[in-house]
């Protein structure tokens with residue numbers, strides 16, 4: 470079976486045994502495969518200097534969707550990587566109670582990553598930490614939330630860095646329409662209703 474390396478990003482290129490991206494202006498590409506380097510997944514962030522056709526994220530097949538993995542079998546790795554794709558950082562930032570941490574005000578400053586299933590409360594940097602956040606490293610069963618500040622930062626990232634996704638009709642006719650809208654001609658629906666397909 471083919472293996473893929475984080476450093477090479479070869480999963481993103483068919484000439485290297487991977488698969489080429491769909492147009493990254495219209496799609497959030499998710500590559501799933503055997504990654505040899507020990508991470509569960511990895512993502513670009515909007516300010517990373519990588520080729521356009523490598524935007525998106527990668528998840529090890531063992532951790533994608535529902536799987537029988539004991540710690541990471543609930544699909545939360547993809548949620549975490551989508552956070553990075555929309556410019557979120559880990560709550561501990563660069564570590565050591567870094568004041569800037571993750572540039573989000575309502576995630577408490579924390580010293581380092583949490584793993585496993587910690588019992589609340591956990592403290593570091595003189596705050597009670599939000600270890601149950603999707604951007605921490607706890608087990609899938611303990612990851613349950615983004616903060617409002619993180620949600621705001623992701624919306625901002627969509628508007629500023631990935632605006633074309635919001636006009637993408639990549640999945641065809643939008644299904645998320647209200648009943649009266651369905652009576653409108655499809656063509657005008659496509660022109661007037663922006664949807665985000667991620």
Ligand code: ARG
Nearest residue numbers: 508509510545546607608609
């Ligand atoms: N990029 C992170 C890693 O590889 C993802 C962590 C996801 N954590 C999880 N519980 N699914 O470590």
Ligand code: ZN
Nearest residue numbers: 549553559604
């Ligand atoms: Zn991460």
Ligand code: CA
Nearest residue numbers: 570571573576
């Ligand atoms: Ca914070």
